[in-house]
Amino acid sequence: MHFRTEIPITPSSERISLQTPVLTIGSCFAEVIGNRLSDNKIPALANPFGTIFNPVSMAKLLKQTIDNQSPDEDLYVENQGVWFHYDFHSSLWGNDKAELAERLTQKMQEVKNWLQKTDFLIFTFGTAFVYRHLETNQIVANCHKTPAHYFRKELLTIETILDDFKKLVQQIDNRHSKLAIILTVSPVRHTKDTLPLNAVSKSILRVACHQLCESHPDFHYFPAYELLLDDLRDYRFYKSDLIHPSEVAEDYIFEQFSATYFEKSLQQFMAEWTKIRQSLAHRPLQPNTITHRKFLENLLDKLQRLTEKVDVQLEIEQVKGQIKAI
Numbered sequence: 066m067h068f069r070t071e072i073p074i075t076p077s078s079e080r081i082s083l084q085t086p087v088l089t090i091g092s093c094f095a096e097v098i099g100n101r102l103s104d105n106k107i108p109a110l111a112n113p114f115g116t117i118f119n120p121v122s123m124a125k126l127l128k129q130t131i132d133n134q135s136p137d138e139d140l141y142v143e144n145q146g147v148w149f150h151y152d153f154h155s156s157l158w159g160n161d162k163a164e165l166a167e168r169l170t171q172k173m174q175e176v177k178n179w180l181q182k183t184d185f186l187i188f189t190f191g192t193a194f195v196y197r198h199l200e201t202n203q204i205v206a207n208c209h210k211t212p213a214h215y216f217r218k219e220l221l222t223i224e225t226i227l228d229d230f231k232k233l234v235q236q237i238d239n240r241h242s243k244l245a246i247i248l249t250v251s252p253v254r255h256t257k258d259t260l261p262l263n264a265v266s267k268s269i270l271r272v273a274c275h276q277l278c279e280s281h282p283d284f285h286y287f288p289a290y291e292l293l294l295d296d297l298r299d300y301r302f303y304k305s306d307l308i309h310p311s312e313v314a315e316d317y318i319f320e321q322f323s324a325t326y327f328e329k330s331l332q333q334f335m336a337e338w339t340k341i342r343q344s345l346a347h348r349p350l351q352p353n354t355i356t357h358r359k360f361l362e363n364l365l366d367k368l369q370r371l372t373e374k375v376d377v378q379l380e381i382e383q384v385k386g387q388i389k390a391i
Contacts, residue, residue: 200215
């Protein structure tokens with residue numbers, strides 16, 4: 066007897082190893098995936114442009130980065146003494162325009178350098194609703210709390226998303242022919258649009274993902290959205306806001322992602338690393354004892370044996386400090 070509908074996912078022929086750099090771009094769920102990769106010592110650059118919810122803005126930023134273009138000069142904005150850029154998240158800001166321009170240029174160069182060495186690019190689409198800046202007639206990634214009458218809210222069409230991403234893929238293919246692109250739709254619900262319109266938005270994103278995967282062999286779809294809404298399908302897998310997935314749900318989705326895209330050797334390393342992370346987080350009841358010292362020395366030995374695979378110098382220094390304090 067089955068009490069939930071599990072989603073069978075075919076393992077990908079494209080595989081991530083412990084040495085594979087990964088770039089994630091998109092909604093806050095892209096940051097979740099990126100941070101989980103980093104937590105498991107996989108080299109990952111997670112959401113370098115900050116949280117970007119709509120696919121058109123994601124494609125624009127990446128195209129500009131690949132082509133060595135500067136951030137759009139018309140989209141800098143000052144609000145309450147702080148400078149922002151409408152194409153970037155508010156986590157990227159400056160005390161003046163010149164400081165922000167330098168910061169954004171450095172960030173784009175960082176992404177360009179990362180793209181040259183990575184084999185995997187993960188996009189997480191959050192919403193098909195966008196805001197068009199009326200003065201410049203451009204779609205923006207973030208309104209930065211400027212007055213609402215500066216913008217017009219619009220719903221992207223599937224054709225617009227497909228057109229932007231096909232142009233992006235052409236640019237990528239010219240420079241990064243081996244890059245695998247994983248598309249996901251964020252399971253985070255945009256309730257401010259109302260639940261009926263959130264369903265409209267997500268359906269547009271999902272169809273766009275499907276058509277991109279059908280038309281280009283380098284695109285792959287991972288069903289993060291379906292895993293939360295159709296497999297787990299219960300409010301106990303949401304945070305208290307009933308919008309974002311809980312840590313348990315994130316664990317489950319990442320577990321499915323790992324089974325789909327990770328090499329066997331990486332899956333084995335993760336199992337070992339999970340136990341070491343649990344040991345690193347251990348808080349002893351009797352810290353200044355011979356027993357705890359032996360526990361730490363054993364942990365230090367395990368970490369030192371990993372140095373040929375990953376950088377664990379920070380963890381080694383942490384354990385050495387605890388041993389010294391006994």
